[in-house]
Ligand code: PAN
């Protein structure tokens with residue numbers, strides 16, 4: 193990965209909690225089926241918050257040429273040996289790409305191409321991640337504190353959650369001897 197410095201992070205975050213920003217949230221209950229260990233999952237409260245997304249959507253959804261911006265705050269935790277993670281998706285318009293960059297905390301960006309090759313990139317404050325079109329993306333929090341990352345994506349990208357919900361990624365990020373490993 194490439195490392196860059198974000199100069200005005202606190203400004204960004206204060207701005208983003210203001211007007212025009214849509215806040216969405218996902219509980220563990222809404223992540224049913226994405227974790228391998230069903231026993232461990234069933235012992236956690238369904239209403240526990242997994243992540244929140246602050247999105248700034250200045251164009252109508254589907255507008256060609258526009259850009260959306262969002263900050264995701266993913267809480268720390270594990271389900272068995274698997275870390276709390278985002279649902280993950282391909283874009284509805286397959287060729288639409290996206291930038292993610294790390295703001296706070298530690299994590300891994302899990303990526304999978306159309307041939308179902310899966311790989312991962314370490315996320316940390318200042319890390320920059322280019323997600324090409326046709327590549328599914330999901331983030332796991334591998335630390336003990338909130339993982340916060342920013343994203344910028346085209347306003348006509350759309351989200352295709354179905355494929356990942358049905359078939360998952362071809363590898364899972366699990367903790368082995370205290371460190372994250374793709375399995
Ligand atoms: C991000 C994601 C956000 C939440 O803004 O939507 O991190 O992850 P899920 O959408 O997979 O639940 C993005 O990738 N937008 O395209």
Ligand code: ZN
Nearest residue numbers: 281290329345
């Ligand atoms: Zn996306």
